[in-house]
Amino acid sequence: MATFEREVRVRAPLADVWAFHSTIDGLRSLTPDWLHLRVEEIERPAAEPETHVLTAGTRIRASVQPFGVGPRQRWVSRITAREEGEATAYFVDVMEDGPFPHWEHTHLFYGDGDGTLVRDRVEYRAPAGGVLDGVAGAFLEPGFRYRHRRTREILEDA
Template structure:
């Protein structure tokens, strides 16, 4: 399985960065326009529609059409781990993991980790993935990092700018 990782220091305390990343609004704000993402449905673990906080068991049904040139691709994401869970504030460190239930990859597991460092937060995104197409996809896995780099660089830049503007 191939791995992509990106780390950025954010000039804001962990509780604020964590709260922002724990919502669908955060996902929408951080996703680059060129991904042409549409959120079609969000469901909490108890079936609640459009929960305020994405907790363990939440699902997001979305679609993407990168650069508007490929056919629209369905993507269903599920929060499989979250610490602290619920509305508890983050102290020291926090993380959540989402996986792809249905979508364009053979496997996709994305860990969003947050570490307090004084009044700042270190944000670390780690994605473990397998491309479709069997051995051919496995061979091309490292090349997918080129595509991830632009998206995650943009997401991290947007996060930093959002909190610097406050």
């Protein structure tokens, strides 16, 4: 199993950064247009009221079509944990079905005065595993660099 980690400091309060990342609109805003993201369904836990926040138990069915070429690549993710404290917050999404046999993405947020440290940690196994884990990791870096740059652009200018 491979692990990818990346972090960024954002000049915005934890509450704002947390609220932004906790929604499907946040996911849409952090996905490059060239991936042609389509959120096909959001399935909420039965006991949960309709809300824009992605709570624990929420299942997301989505697809991408990089550069609009080829068939859509589909996956299903589920939010398995979501906790918010006074100066920290996190949520975890797990790929239940999709291109990776294992994908667990932990989104960590640490408040620091007027700023927030955003840390992404992904534990994954590439489709063929082994040597392809490293290749997949090389593709994760630019995607998370984009996500972090967009987070700063959106929240620091708010």
